[in-house]
Amino acid sequence: MTDNHTYNVLVVDDNEMNRDMLSRRLAKSGYTVELAEDGASALQMLGNNHFDMVLLDIMMPGMDGTQVLQHMKQNPELRTVPVIMLTAVHDKKQVVQCLKLGAESYVVKPFDIDALKARIQETLIKKKLCSLQ
Numbered sequence: 831m832t833d834n835h836t837y838n839v840l841v842v843d844d845n846e847m848n849r850d851m852l853s854r855r856l857a858k859s860g861y862t863v864e865l866a867e868d869g870a871s872a873l874q875m876l877g878n879n880h881f882d883m884v885l886l887d888i889m890m891p892g893m894d895g896t897q898v899l900q901h902m903k904q905n906p907e908l909r910t911v912p913v914i915m916l917t918a919v920h921d922k923k924q925v926v927q928c929l930k931l932g933a934e935s936y937v938v939k940p941f942d943i944d945a946l947k948a949r950i951q952e953t954l955i956k957k958k959l960c961s962l963q
Contacts, residue, residue, distance in 0.1 A: 843887040869893030888917035
């Protein structure tokens with residue numbers, strides 16, 4: 831990271847291997863990482879903790895990522911938390927829907943971890959700059 835602040839990132843994915851890989855890679859880059867395995871757990875964690883960013887899978891059982899994103903953007907306390915959607919879905923309509931709902935970005939799996947980390951850093955810098963205005 832470019833400053834001394836440790837960013838707290840919530841990774842939401844129903845696949846344990848994806849959560850583990852992202853957690854290890856992001857922790858190596860200096861992020862504090864929390865994990866949620868489904869949408870309901872993610873919303874509960876978001877209500878109880880401060881997160882600088884959410885990496886959110888779309889296809890999950892129960893509450894999917896799009897529904898989590900909707901809840902976040904309708905909640906005044908969560909709407910400013912940036913969300914990057916992570917998904918295996920290659921549907922253009924889904925991309926447009928997520929962006930219209932307020933997602934910062936949309937990354938299709940499998941993804942390049944270095945490109946994802948660059949996108950995370952760019953999003954966090956943009957959030958920081960917006961908060962200074």
